[in-house]
Amino acid sequence: MQSIVSSNRLFNKKILIAAMVILLVAATIIVMKLNKHVVIAFDGQEVKVMTFAKDVEGLLKKEGIEFEEEDKIIPGLQERLVDGTRIVIHRAFDITLVDGGYETQIRTAESTIKDLLSSQEIKINPLDEIEPALTEELKAGEIVTITRREENYIVEEQEVPFHTVTKYSDTLNHGETRLIQDGENGLKEIKIKISYEDGIEVAREVVEETIHKEAIDEIVEKGTLNYIVSSRGEVTRYKEVIVMEASAYDAGFESTGKNPGDPYYGLTRSGTKVRRxxxxxxxxxxxxxxxxxxxxMDGTASYGYAVAEDTGGAIKGNKIDLFMEDRSEALKFGRRKVKVYILE
Structure with a gap:
C-alpha cells in the first residue's frame, strides 16, 4: 500500500513539472511576440528599441521622446506597432503664408508647398499664381505667396465720334467755309475683360468690338481762292498761276557744263549757291x-516752294528747270506738266 502512494506522488510531481515547462515555454513565446524591434528616426538620428508598447504614441512617451501637435509623425500616433516598424518624426517649423494679400503665420511639418496647402485645406483656382511653385521644397522661414487672380467681363455701348474732313476749294474766298455734309456719331458695343489681383483691378482690355452703326464724316469746304495749300497744309496767297513744262537738273557737267574746280561751279545766274x-x-x-x-499735276509729290534764281539756254517761254541734289534724281524726274504759282 505504501508503495502505491509513493508511486502516485512521483507521478503527480512529474505532471506538475511538465505543466510548469509548458507554461514557461508559452510565456516565452508570448513575450517574444509582444516584444517588438522598432526604429525611431528623429532630429537627424535613428534609435533602435525593443518594446512592449502597443502603439506609436505609447512608445514615444515610454522612450521620453517629446513631440508637439504640429509635428508630422509617420505612421500616426494611434497606429499599432509590429516587429520592424519604422517611425519617422518630421519636426514642425514656422512659415509665413500670404493668401490674397492677407498674412498668416503657420507652424507646419509638411515637406512641399503642395502638401502645405493640402494640409491647410487651401484651394487654388486656375488663374491663381503661387510663389514658390507647388513642387518646391518647403523650408523654415519660407514666405509662401498666393496671388488671387480673377477675370470678369462687362459689355458697354460707346459712341463712335465722327471725323471732320476738310476739302479746299478755289471757288470760295480764303477764310470762307461751307458745310457740305453733317457729321453723325456712330455706335459700337465693346466687350471688356477686367483683371483683378487680390481683389484689386489691375488691367482692362477690349477683347471684342461690334459696330452697330457707322459714323458719318462731317465734310467742310474751305475757300482757297488765290491761295495755295501746300502738302504740309501751309496756306500761301498767290497772284498768278501758270501751267509750265518742267524738267530737272543738277550741278554736274551734264546739266551745267561745269566741273568742280570751275569758279562758277555750283553757282546760279543770280550768284547764289544751287540748292533744292x-x-x-x-x-x-x-x-x-x-x-x-x-x-x-500727275499725282506725284509736288516740288514745293522755290525761288527763281537761275536761267538756262533751253529754258524759254513756259518752261521751268528744277534743281535736284543728284543726277539720278534729275533723270528720274524727266519732263512733266506742273502748275507754277507766283506768290505774293
Missing part, C-alpha cells in the same frame, strides 16, 4: 528773285 528749291526760268516770263510754289 532753286529753279531756272525764262526771266521774260518769271523775273529772277520771284518766289514760287511748284505743284505736281
Amino acid at each position: 528749291g532753286v529753279v531756272a526760268v525764262d526771266p521774260k516770263v518769271i523775273p529772277l528773285g520771284t518766289k514760287l510754289y511748284v505743284e505736281s
Whole structure:
C-alpha cells in the first residue's frame, strides 16, 4: 500500500513539472511576440528599441521622446506597432503664408508647398499664381505667396465720334467755309475683360468690338481762292498761276557744263549757291528773285516752294528747270506738266 502512494506522488510531481515547462515555454513565446524591434528616426538620428508598447504614441512617451501637435509623425500616433516598424518624426517649423494679400503665420511639418496647402485645406483656382511653385521644397522661414487672380467681363455701348474732313476749294474766298455734309456719331458695343489681383483691378482690355452703326464724316469746304495749300497744309496767297513744262537738273557737267574746280561751279545766274528749291526760268516770263510754289499735276509729290534764281539756254517761254541734289534724281524726274504759282 505504501508503495502505491509513493508511486502516485512521483507521478503527480512529474505532471506538475511538465505543466510548469509548458507554461514557461508559452510565456516565452508570448513575450517574444509582444516584444517588438522598432526604429525611431528623429532630429537627424535613428534609435533602435525593443518594446512592449502597443502603439506609436505609447512608445514615444515610454522612450521620453517629446513631440508637439504640429509635428508630422509617420505612421500616426494611434497606429499599432509590429516587429520592424519604422517611425519617422518630421519636426514642425514656422512659415509665413500670404493668401490674397492677407498674412498668416503657420507652424507646419509638411515637406512641399503642395502638401502645405493640402494640409491647410487651401484651394487654388486656375488663374491663381503661387510663389514658390507647388513642387518646391518647403523650408523654415519660407514666405509662401498666393496671388488671387480673377477675370470678369462687362459689355458697354460707346459712341463712335465722327471725323471732320476738310476739302479746299478755289471757288470760295480764303477764310470762307461751307458745310457740305453733317457729321453723325456712330455706335459700337465693346466687350471688356477686367483683371483683378487680390481683389484689386489691375488691367482692362477690349477683347471684342461690334459696330452697330457707322459714323458719318462731317465734310467742310474751305475757300482757297488765290491761295495755295501746300502738302504740309501751309496756306500761301498767290497772284498768278501758270501751267509750265518742267524738267530737272543738277550741278554736274551734264546739266551745267561745269566741273568742280570751275569758279562758277555750283553757282546760279543770280550768284547764289544751287540748292533744292532753286529753279531756272525764262526771266521774260518769271523775273529772277520771284518766289514760287511748284505743284505736281500727275499725282506725284509736288516740288514745293522755290525761288527763281537761275536761267538756262533751253529754258524759254513756259518752261521751268528744277534743281535736284543728284543726277539720278534729275533723270528720274524727266519732263512733266506742273502748275507754277507766283506768290505774293
